[in-house]
Amino acid sequence: MLVQELAVPTSLVPAELVKETIDGRAFYYPNFRKVMAGELALDDIMGSSTLQSLIVDFIYYIVHTELSRKLYVSLSSEIGIHIDKRSNLAGDLAIFERSKLPAKKINLHYADVPPKMVVEVDTNIDYSEEGASDYVHLKTQKLLDFGVHRIIWIFTRSRKVMVAEPGQDWLTKDWNQDIELLDAKYFNVGKFLAEEGVEFE
Numbered sequence: 001m002l003v004q005e006l007a008v009p010t011s012l013v014p015a016e017l018v019k020e021t022i023d024g025r026a027f028y029y030p031n032f033r034k035v036m037a038g039e040l041a042l043d044d045i046m047g048s049s050t051l052q053s054l055i056v057d058f059i060y061y062i063v064h065t066e067l068s069r070k071l072y073v074s075l076s077s078e079i080g081i082h083i084d085k086r087s088n089l090a091g092d093l094a095i096f097e098r099s100k101l102p103a104k105k106i107n108l109h110y111a112d113v114p115p116k117m118v119v120e121v122d123t124n125i126d127y128s129e130e131g132a133s134d135y136v137h138l139k140t141q142k143l144l145d146f147g148v149h150r151i152i153w154i155f156t157r158s159r160k161v162m163v164a165e166p167g168q169d170w171l172t173k174d175w176n177q178d179i180e181l182l183d184a185k186y187f188n189v190g191k192f193l194a195e196e197g198v199e200f201e
Contacts, residue, residue: 016042019124022138024086028126051156051200052121056092058192059119059154059181063095066185072116073101080110081118083146089139093119095182114147117182121154140164150182154189156200161189 017032034040048056056076063074078090094115101113120139127133140151144166153162154175161179164170173179176190 020089020139022087022089022135022142025138027132027135028129030124030126032126033128048121048124049156051198052092052124054193054196054198055121055154055156055189056119058189059093059121059187062181062185062187063093066181067095067183071098072096073098075111081115081143081146082110082112083142087142089142091115091118092121095119114143116148117150117152118143118148119152119154119181122156136162140170152179152181159190 013026013028013032013036017028017035018026019029020027029035031040035042060074060076063072067074073096074093075096076093078092079094081089081091081094083089088110094111095117096111096113096115100116101111105111105113127135136153140153140162143151144164149165151164153164155162159175160172161175161177162170162172163179174190176188178186178188181187
């Protein structure tokens, strides 16, 4: 039987194909089954698109030029966040208060304190698995419960931005609007891409 036809138990999927775990549930990289079948290499499924990377770089630039480096530490490159023994998450960009992530907590392990804010550009998970459609909501709520104050999702296919804060309705907006990043600093993805001359379908 082909690997694609199997409902592969989490215990049989190599750890490197698991992007994140939430409450013990594994969420895999897209096309992980093709890697297991030998049709693709691991490196073929883990990278970001040029569009995703450009948007992350845009947000990262605002963080570094607009926010106080005395108050915040910004970490990117799929920064790992360890919430508990059953939940390990990754973020495109996480901003921590320096008081919660001092130099002595910078090490070879995942961060074990909540960021002030997390920014995600798209999801980069395999949606063919049962329950994967709840991924964005599960991850967002898990981060809020952990103590994150603001979570921003930027979705390239729908050109929408979702903003979630504790105790507030989660808002989804068109990405051509000015949206607050943090501390009254704003970004506008649609305007930025237009200025860069980026067009895509």
